[in-house]
Amino acid sequence: MKSDNINYKSKPHTPSILLIEGLWGTGKSTLISRIRSRYPVLFIPEPNFQTSRIKKNISEWYKVQHQNRLKTALKYTQNGEQVIMERSILSNAAFCYAKRRKFPSWFNESKLLLQSVPRLHIVLLYYSNKQTFKKRVRFIKDRSVRRSIENNEHFYDNYIDFYKKIGLNVISVKNHANFSFSKIDSIFKKIFENKTRSRYKEQIHYCSSAVVTFNKKILILYSQKHQQFTLPQGHQKSSESSIETIKREVAEETGFTDLNVIRPIRTYDFRFYINGGVTRKSVICYLVELKSLTSSGKSMEAHEAYKNYFVDRDDALRKLNWPEDRENILSVQNKYLI
Missing domain, CATH: 3.40.50.300 (P-loop containing nucleotide triphosphate hydrolases)
Structure with a gap:
């Protein structure tokens, strides 16, 4: 080696x-x-x-x-x-x-x-x-x-x-x-210093995600379809701001609506191949605090099925499947989680 x-x-x-x-x-x-x-x-x-x-x-x-x-x-x-x-x-x-x-x-x-x-x-x-x-x-x-x-x-x-x-x-x-x-x-x-030119067409999608907290715990979602944990997240509609997107996604995926968007945590991009081309997702992650557990019920699409779990930081870092989600949590100040 x-x-x-x-x-x-x-x-x-x-x-x-x-x-x-x-x-x-x-x-x-x-x-x-x-x-x-x-x-x-x-x-x-x-x-x-x-x-x-x-x-x-x-x-x-x-x-x-x-x-x-x-x-x-x-x-x-x-x-x-x-x-x-x-x-x-x-x-x-x-x-x-x-x-x-x-x-x-x-x-x-x-x-x-x-x-x-x-x-x-x-x-x-x-x-x-x-x-x-x-x-x-x-x-x-x-x-x-x-x-x-x-x-x-x-x-x-x-x-x-x-x-x-x-x-x-x-x-x-x-x-x-x-x-x-x-x-x-x-x-x-x-x-990666070599400059290469891709032959694939690239599409960009803007998305929002969130580290949602309540009483020093983090809300993570378990996908029954994919058998993995993730943070609330979704695509931004053309008529929305990124903050409006994450408010909507949190409400749809978790059912919780009584919340406060505190601040953006970080932004990042990642690329993947799908259907003969490359998709680039540009994501902004927000820190969101639930003021209460008031719920209006989940409003998910047919292919979605999530369960809510409130866990501490270490447990979230162990359970979350995607490294980007774990990086989002690591970027949150301790005063919100400890």
Whole structure:
């Protein structure tokens, strides 16, 4: 593994594919959110067998998903887009290696595919010591993964060792108590400094989201369809201001109408591919305080079904699915939450 050694294997202006790998809880989502807010990249999220309701052959399912995701990333780069991916086929192989200290039989074929990718960069996030990792294991949602780690004293060392032995250029980043992602911004400037021209048409949508508080608790929504937690948010109508949008969205999604919009927290953009083109969402997030729990009833569209939960800050940070939502909460001053 190398600390900051970026080798370009193709001609200038070829878009990059960046793989963010690493152990659970090391900050992959936070780093991805930071990169997406600074560079015009397309993000391919990590597949999730639970939300996809996969019951059998989970490891094989992940392998197929990762292979298809890499093909998608290559398609994006061929159309001029820079790409960032949360985990890849390397995660599958690293997990297998960490359990048995043996490369899976299928890995050589996957490695050859990765080696053929122009401008492929791999960042590995890991803990400064095994003890910190052991403390974080209890937060892993997947029971089978948690048991595999708890029953293997050498899992952590094997996992790190895998990335040292795969023969690919890996940028290793140690996450410790005083670590800040701002210290490694120069790495991503080098990766994404190439100016590329996308062949996709881009549409922009303006949106509002909110960190909604009541009695020092945060209101988060659970989507029964997607089986994940999110903050209230939605698209701005042409006739609305961003404040009017978030008032409407909070009322529709939560039922609460007795509220006060305190101030904007932050603004951010992110891009994704859909229906043959690129959509850019420009989001402004507000801090909203409920004055009471007076409810007029939810007014959601047919495809929406949310449950309200009031939780403390730490619980919200653990439960929320999207890194942008977690960043919004981290931007709120303590006096509103503690």
